[in-house]
Amino acid sequence: MKPPISGFPVRTGGRAVFPARALLLVFGVFFVMAGGELLAREAGNRPPVINVWVNDKQVPVIEHWVEGRLNCTYAPLTLPGSAEVEVEVPGGVRHWAMSPEKCDVPTRMERGRLKFTMLTSHYMVVTVNGLRLLLLADPPEDELPERQKILDVSSAPYNLDRSGAKDSTAMLQKACDDAGALANEAVVMLPPGLYTTTGIHLRSRTQLYLAPGAVLQGSDDAESYPEYPTTPGKTGTTALIKVNGAEHVRIFGRGTLDARGQALAGEANNREGRRLLASCVSVERSRCVTLEGVICKEATAVALPVTHCEDVAMRRVKVINDLSSNDRVDGIRLAGTQRALVEDCLVYTTEDAFAVTSPEDAVSEQVVFRRLMALTSGRALRCGPQAHSPLQRIRFEDVDIIHCRDAMNVMHGEGKADWDEIVFKDIRVENCGRNGIVIQLLDGGRVNGVRFEDVSFKQRRPGFLRGLGPDSCIRGVTFAGMEMAGLPVVSAEGAGIKMGEFVEDVRFDD
The missing domain is CATH 3.80.20 (24 nucleotide stem-loop, u2 snrnp hairpin iv. U2 a'; Chain A)
Structure with missing residues (x-):
């Protein structure tokens, strides 16, 4: 694996990338599907507020609703090179802005669509008629050496529910423990689908891969979490994934970690003022930890807190929260950490x-x-x-x-x-x-x-x-x-x- 900072090597074993057989999980050459279940949950039966085409192929646009408000939209993409992008909204594009401005992307209007060219894979914010669209373009994923064993959680012996209707915590934890016992010779794979959990712990030498379209989401039932406070008026904090006292851990892929923080906060507010705040990944007192590629969304505690750690790397991580929530939420926060690198990341949040x-x-x-x-x-x-x-x-x-x-x-x-x-x-x-x-x-x-x-x-x-x-x-x-x-x-x-x-x-x- 790449060291987080030149001159400070990280001792993490082999670089985990993905095999040709697993690349069948990628939907299309130029873009990544985001999972039918996720799109249905995000959009319901509403007509789309914005449409996007990449190289003449329409790509899924996910609507991020917070407390009944459409906060932003985003489109995860995989671009091996340059791409022609078209953006359309009902009623036509009236005004737009492109960020970052340093890219100085030429735009044009054709048949009511905003068109432009992305020369490389990078992140852009396109504001159309006042609506933010986050274009999250990543390069293609690498390949995984054949020696890596794939533990597919949707297959035996785990057989996880892929609809999100059932709590998969126990079996998902077993898969992660099995991979850890194989000491970086195995990767836990979440194929496209919805997986519900109240939080899993990753032991040393564990690799967790979220395929494009895979969503690991928190349960909406606050009382099902072990961290839910038993005393009225108290607040607890949980995380979808917890890394504590571990080393050589990697979480990667183009899937999504959905903390479901707003749902948990709303559930807790109705019960004597008890609240449960949620992070996506919490890393504490650990070393040689890498987080790559994933989307982390809807946290109500710090989305990615890293505390008392060494040799940490975050690459191409996207944090999508809110700009107007009452919960003031940090994106990526490193506390008491040495030799760390955070690069090529985007954070959209309140604090x-x-x-x-x-x-x-x-x-x-x-x-x-x-x-x-x-x-x-x-x-x-x-x-x-x-x-x-x-x-x-x-x-x-x-x-x-x-x-x-x-x-x-x-x-x-x-x-x-x-x-x-x-x-x-x-x-x-x-x-x-x-x-x-x-x-x-x-x-x-x-x-x-x-x-x-x-x-x-x-x-x-x-x-x-x-x-x-x-x-x-x-x-x-x-x-x-x-x-x-x-x-x-x-x-x-x-x-x-x-x-x-x-x-x-x-x-x-x-």
Whole structure:
């Protein structure tokens, strides 16, 4: 497997990819079907609100409804090369926008359809008549060496229900335990279908593959979860997949992890105020863990929390939550984690899109976030607020922030540890509602050596730097190649950044 960061190898055994016989699960050459059961559950009998064709073939578009509102639509695609895309809506396309703007995709209208060319597999946000369409284009999957044994959960001895009507937790757990016992020589495969669970645990050396069209979904019955609180007024937290105290674990494929968080929260609200919040994958006190390709949706707790871990990689993961839910939900959050890479991922959520923090007794260091896309009603890129332990050598690079309230936030808010060497490089901010850049100390400690390089804002957005005291200051902040509204920024005044007390050695370079 690829190391998460060059120079820091991950010891995970062979790279798990998929065999030719399993590629029959992929529906079509240029696109991936999303599973008939899922489409039926998402759309019901409603006529489609948007249609998409790729290379003259219509592809499924999944409607993401939250609390009775159509929040967005998305289309998972597999593109081996360039592709011609057409988008149609009832009544005709009146206005549209394409993101990320850096792609500068030429568009045209023909017979009432919006048309454009995708030259490579990447993620795009197409807003048509005010409706967001997420085009989630991934390259084809690799092949799995024949030595890998495939444990198909729909076949004997597991025979899992593929309609989603029955709880499959026990048999799915058995399949994962069987694969773990074979020590990376087997892959648990979920073929297309719906599989319902109240949460499974992955032991060391387990590989779980979700085929295109496979949906692992949480049960709607809150009381069936072991984490459901027994005391009125309490809140519990669960996850579809839990990795705790394990190593050499891989979760991959083009399927979907649906936490069903809104259904669980609604179910719990009717029972004496007890609530159950749901994550998609929770990783804790583990090492050499990889998550690749999957869609993670409808979480009401942090979608992908990683805590007290080492050597973690996330690649081409798509988190789809909401932009207006009452539950403030982080997308990907690394806490007390060393040697981690998050790359080529998209997060659509209500709170922190990509975050790293430092809880007690766990240093956060050598963490790289790169080639990302963020859409959030909260903060896009964040360090903090927990600051109980050192946080150092953190890098956010090549990020398109499509929508946010705050763009880049270093919030040293809880604890007195020192933070060092935080870099934001090649960041493009299209729509920022409040603050562009914030560095703030609230409890103690110091922040040293923060660099903003080649950062651009489509609009001029304010920000501030604010220390706490002589022994709790911000020192050594560099702005290089910064632009706002197309103009270079060479001073704090030009950037609209307010310099508070206890801030030292701030530089603006051309």
